[in-house]
Amino acid sequence: MxxxxxxxxxxxxxxxxxxxxxxxxxxxxxxxxxxxxxxxxxxxxxxxxxxxxxxxxxxxxxxxxxxxxxxxxxxxxxxxxxIQLGGPFPLDLPEPVAEHHGYLTLCESQAHAQQLLELAREAAPEADLALTGRALCWIVRKGQSTTDPLSKLHTSQARKQLITTRNHNTLVKLASIVQ
The missing domain is CATH 3.30.70.1280 (SP0830-like domains)
Structure with a gap:
């Protein structure tokens, strides 16, 4: 394996x-x-x-x-x-790109990711979101990763289901290790 x-x-x-x-x-x-x-x-x-x-x-x-x-x-x-999650980020980071991060909230299943997507759309209707496998992809401005509405949603959902969030750059590094 x-x-x-x-x-x-x-x-x-x-x-x-x-x-x-x-x-x-x-x-x-x-x-x-x-x-x-x-x-x-x-x-x-x-x-x-x-x-x-x-x-x-x-x-x-x-x-x-x-x-x-x-x-x-x-x-x-x-x-x-x-490798899939560490590939190109599925969302375009807004300008200036250097002031934003792509995040992935990792879930136990695709069904949980889909449920989280629906909750995220309610919490932040203007947010650009995407699903990639068992992960919800989203964007946040640097310095706002704990105050952003999606961050708050994920914190509250982490009390109810097994999820964890990582910066896309971390997934890129992990993909290079597992290849």
């Missing part, structure tokens, strides 16, 4: 500290190979051996809870999905 990318939700914010070197060691000790982290926000590439996406996700959730004494949810994505 090809590589899997795990996204940890809510680490290294709000008092939940997970050092990436410790995370790498935890996953390597559990038998995963070619473990590599990217940034301190909980992005991990690994070779799962014969395990499937959901099996890896569930096992990693268990390992994290045992190690840190609390639930740290993860989302597992295949290399194929990451």
């Amino acid at each position: 090809s590589k899997i990318v795990l996204f940890l939700r809510g680490v290294n914010v709000g008092g939940v500290k997970v050092l990436m070197k410790d995370l790498s060691a935890l996953l390597a000790n559990a038998g995963y190979t070619q473990v590599r982290t990217l940034l301190a926000s909980g992005n991990v590439v690994l070779d799962p051996g014969d395990a499937g996406l959901l099996e890896v996700q569930q096992r990693c959730n268990e390992l994290l809870e045992a190690e840190y004494g609390r639930s740290i949810p993860t989302l597992a994505y295949s290399a194929k999905e990451i």
